[in-house]
Amino acid sequence: MVAGPETKTGAQRGLQEFITQNWSSGRMSLSALGSGRPGCGRERRQPGAGRGAGSRAPHAVRSAGIRAGQAEPERRELGCTSRRQPPPAAGPGREEGVGGGILLQLAAGGGSPRPGTLLRGCPARCQCEPDGRMLLRVDCSDLGLSEPPSNLSVFTSYLDLSMNNISQLPPSPLHSLRFLEELRLAGNALTYIPKGAFAGLHSLKVLMLQNNHLRQVPTEALQNLRSLQSLRLDANRISSVAPSCFRGLHSLRHLWLDDNALTEIPVQALRSLSALQAMTLALNKIHHIPDYAFGNLSSLVVLHLHNNRIHSLGKKCFDGLHSLETLDLNYNNLDEFPTAVRTLSNLKELGFHSNNIKSIPEKAFVGNPSLITIHFYDNPIQLVGRSAFQHLPELRTLTLNGASQITEFPDLTGTASLESLTLTGAQISSLPQTVCDQLPNLQVLDLSYNLLEDLPSFSVCQKLQKIDLRHNEIYEIQADTFQQLFSLRSLNLAWNKIAIIHPNAFSTLPSLRKLDLSSNRLSSIPVTGLHGLTHLKLTGNHALQSLISSENFPELKVIEMPYAYQCCAFGVCENVYKISNQWNKGDNSSAEDLHKKDAGIFQVQDDRDLEDFLLDFEEDLKALHPVQCSPSPGPFKLCEYLFGSWLIRIGVWTIAVLALTCNALVTSTVFRAAVYISSIKLLIGLIAAVNMLMGVSSAVLAGVDAFTFGSFAQHGAWWEQAVGCQVVGFLFIFASESSVFLLTLAALERGWSVKCSAKFERHTPFPSLRATLALCALLAGTVAAVPLLGGSEYSASPLCLPLPFGEPRATGYMVALVLLNSLCFLVMTVAYTRLYCRLEKGDLDGMWGCSMVKHVALLLFTNCILHCPVAFLSFSSLLNLTFISPEVIKFILLVIVPLPACLNPLLYILFNPHFKEDLGSLGKQTHFWTRSKHTSLMSINSDDVEKQSCDSTQALMTFTSASIAYDLPSASGSPPAYPMTESCHLSSVAFVPCL
Template sequence: MINFYENPIRYVSRMAFQHLPNLHTLTLSGGAQISHFFDLKGTANLEALYMTRANLAYLPQSFCQQLTGLKLLELSHNQILALPNFCQCQQLQEIKLQHNLIQEIGVWTFHQLSSLHSLDLSYNRISNIHQGAFASLQSLRKLDLTNNLLASLPSMSLHSLSHLKLGGNRALSEIFRKEDFPEMRIIEMPYAYQCCVFGACSNQETNRWEHKTSGSMDQDPHGKAVAVFSVLNDMELKKFLLQTLDPKIPTSVQCTPIPGPFKPCSYFFDSWVFRMSVWAVAVVSLVCNTVLVFAVFTSPSDFSAVKFLLGSLGGTSFLVGLCTATLALLDAVTFGEFSQYGALWESSTSCQVVGFLSTFATQASIFLIGLAVIQCSIHVSNIQDYGMVPSATCVKVPILCCGALSLTTATLPLFGIGQYGSSPLCLLSPLPESQPSDIGFTVGLIAMNTLCFFILTCTCIKLYCSFMKEGYSHLRESMLFKHVALLVFANSLLYCPMTFVGLSILQDSLHISEYTIKFIQLVLLPLPASLNPLIYLIFSPLFKEDLQLPQKTSQSAVPVTLDSFCFGESTQALVLPPDAEGLVEVCERSNTHWGPSTVPCYQMTHRVLCQS
């Protein structure tokens, strides 16, 4: 035996290990500078060869001609691009080639290796495996193809397998048949839906505490064995061992990941109550936001900045409703057989688009509500100082900034910061089995939105007190502010469950089931998109005014005079009429001036003050 384990060897001669007939084990690990294989002529009795963490790029075609008695080969953590033909290594029992750059497995690569029982090809770049690559491996029991680029697998030639790992092959979305793996005991799939055919219980939920427990047991096999055998008496232990060792006794297949609420086998939505809630949110969002946008942007009434923001909010809410309707249609199309399409949906571009639009629209809605509160604060100052409100043109640049910030937030998961396709909901996943970077991005986004709602709520309370104190509660602009304040309070309240989800991720003592998280993300999170337009259409008198204005406009052909301008109806907007400049000239000719006076036109009509 020769053992050079984790030695920073820079150079080894090609003939360094020739003519060593009594050498049975050769270990050479950590030689990162070694880029060539050795000439092992005369070392035909070598049975175990370990050459890891080197810089091997290829193996010679005559590799097995010199090592006919080789039983164990480990060449992990190298730079191997292609494999030679191992057919002359008839006694090979175990091959470990993980963490290389292998791209393809040919039909002759492992041909006639009848003694091979374990093959590890994980963490490579394998995209193609020939249909007959494993056909002659009659003794193969363990096959590891984790984290490759496979889109298909020749399952017809894997009848002898008892352990199979395919996790990380996101392009491998096909549904396997249980009949193709009659000897299977443990299998790891890329998607949970592929475990449904192996009898995985769809209602078995694994939470983060169970994951942590199982993870600790996997790291401590002795502790896992003690935990299993400690609950068995002598007779039960004997039966357990007989069942495990006797292949004639059928045993259940342990398939991971386990299906659950986010990875269902039959129905995307768990119940009809769930299903009808999602449909209601989607339909109300699409219909009401369409009416709101049409009423706001086609109304000939005075168009203030806050009203323009409410119309923009209706547009983003429409996008949220559209994404929710897409998920509802997905449930209807895959009704009763979601496992057949779940993997295809998660890996599709459509899922990425739905996640992108939903995140963009949700964040834009929050930012637009915040901008509306800011504009209300500006309106209060302008009313107090100038007796007028700014026009809608002053908010176009801030709206573009909100759109750019929302677009940036929604684009980050497309570049690896977060992930949309981790569940069929296509939303950012707060589940504990997600990657740490994905969870960190999700928690950060929830914290930012929670802080934003908290600041907006405090600001609205302060502004409302200011409105009531200054006596502007009857102004038309105060109607808009009250509507914005109601939106803030309603959206903040509906976002509280999502805040609690973020806290449960940070605090292990808080437990929220996956069913509850799914309901929050599918129903409560998009619910403001349907509630916001309803608040405007039902409770805001401005909507009724917008509907009546087209009729009033056709009847209002009477020219505006100075008296009607000063003492007009108190329900009109706090803005100057189109011919305000002409009225100013009229006032100047009649030795009048603008400003507060003994005839309080501003207090009576909430418009520009005029005094003769």
């Protein structure tokens, strides 16, 4: 901005006066301005100490200059006695004629020099710009210079030499810059400033010496800078301040001495700064403030002493600070309340937070009636006098955080202007009924993290705009608690124990926009008076399972619900949220294709960039669904159906029917057909029993899907929290793991039988079978109970199963299950491989012809194949490979995982000859018992009855003898008492040696 005749700066006016006086007295010469030629005038200009520093000037500025003949008229009029010199050549030395050209224009024409003439005095590589019409601003910062430039124009008013490598200043390097007002030497390597370094700078107002290596305040260099108003010495290494270093700085108003190594207040040096208005001594190592430390600073308004090591204050240390308004004592080591502040009658802002103050005495601020703001949080305050904050009529803000021992609400009589009150982290259990009578102007009330149980009526606090009562012990909200708070806009009642809210509790809050009731015990919420809400939080209220109508909240923009299904009432369906769902993050399709596929409503032009596309998408999404509801429904939490896909629905129903019927048939034939059950038959029967539990869990899920068909959102929250969901999840995991464990035990039993029988001539029972079965059941139960003990992962989805893509805990659980099952399949594979290798070639055909060995091998192969998709799914979630669609995941969890439960019994029924024998035996027993019931009324001497009984007894004796001969070897090592023919193809014998 170019200054006009009416907007001249002080330096410009001084320049004009200086020219006028010297011109009228006939003493005007170029050397008087420090820009004369050698031999012209009475004095010779002192050469500069170095080259200039600053930003590179544009080409137009660097090439600016005056013609060679411009200095000739000036020399003739000034009567220069030297012989005529040739015109100055272009280059760094051309500034010698600048002062004469400019002076000639100022004196003869009474106007200002042209910009091109003024910029000719700009040092090389520096950036210059006019400061008004007569002065020049020079920026030589960040050029790596080691000394100040020597060719600076005398009309320089601003000089920036910061961020260079200047390590020392020669005597009087800038003495000719008598119009300089601001000098920046920050960010150099200055360690010492000699006397006279700033000599001649009579107009200097701002001096910046921060971020250097000074170890002490320059003793004599700063003296007599009578115009200096701002001095920055921060971020140095100053450890001492000489008593006379500030002598003569009568105009100094701002002093920075922060971030140094001072250990005490420079009391003597500060006595000469009577005009000082703001001072910072922060970030030093000061330990104590003595009495009358600032006695002569009667004009001081702002004093910063934070981040020191102050542990004690003199009782009169602040005497004399009659104008002080801001005092910062934060982040020190004060152990006691600073009672010395009572002498500061004009104090408006006081901060002493983050100290070690343990108590605030009674009437602590009796001498500070002008206080507006107090900050003293993060102190280990245990005791606060009830009258500590009385009679502070100007106090606007009171903040007390972390005072954990405060049990009573303070008495605030006479502090009627308080607008913001924060008392958090205390143990206040009740509020006085007159709290609003004392604070009629209160606008913000924060009493979070206390022990409040009952609330008084806040109806008198008509100006309240925000109330924060989270993390308390509140149980009930009564009708008059917030009655007629017409200005209330935000109410936070989260993390309490609220179970009851009066239906009219919010009926007189027309301005309420934000209501937070999260993490309470609500089972219902009143809607009267909440039609203006824009933000509503209800998450964490697990008893709140019913749907909330969107018609009661026409202005709502953001809502957080306990369950995703409750967002269905606000038009948030799972199809739209598929767009941004995490399962589609890894999709390789373009953003345009993704929108067309999932939403089918967005059209994107080919030439539109991605940013415009995303902006349009957000606008369209808001237009479709103006309410942002979370947690949003997704592929595992649908609004209408539990399963969603008919393929999954048919698969689950098929598995449930087959698992229940087939396993019931196998279990009945195994446990009811035989008088004695061998080890392998027992294991087959137990596998069928646990598979039947899997069928039960699938049948329950299918029933829930059928019962809630088309309206699952109304029952989804109830189902997730129901005990039935926990039971289904437990049975699902228990049955799955028990089946794998029992199958492993069956494979080991087959290997043990081959190892311990001498080519099937004698059988040795599997040792400790009952204990092993108990261990398997205990292990499976423990694995299934882990989600219940770790936060009920079964309730994470309505499928009642831990999801592989979800919380890290659920993912880890699924991966652990896969690793455990993989270990079991590895053990089974090794056992059968050893069984195969142990047989001789001649025995191989006979061995693999044995039905039970073949059946276990078939089960091993089938279950291992079906385990692969589950393992792939779990490790994909561990590696964060999200390219698998949700439908595939649900199909694997609901169809593939329980599929062995119906395949295992089908393999036994269709391919194992023992099933036919057991079924026939079961039929004979049923027929025998039926015949016995009918013939029991006949004579016991009947020959038919005797023959039939004899035959049945003989058959049973043969069956039992064969079993005993098979499973119990004789103690003497003699052949079995009831030898049997070794054959793997005898269909008339229930048990054969290779079993």
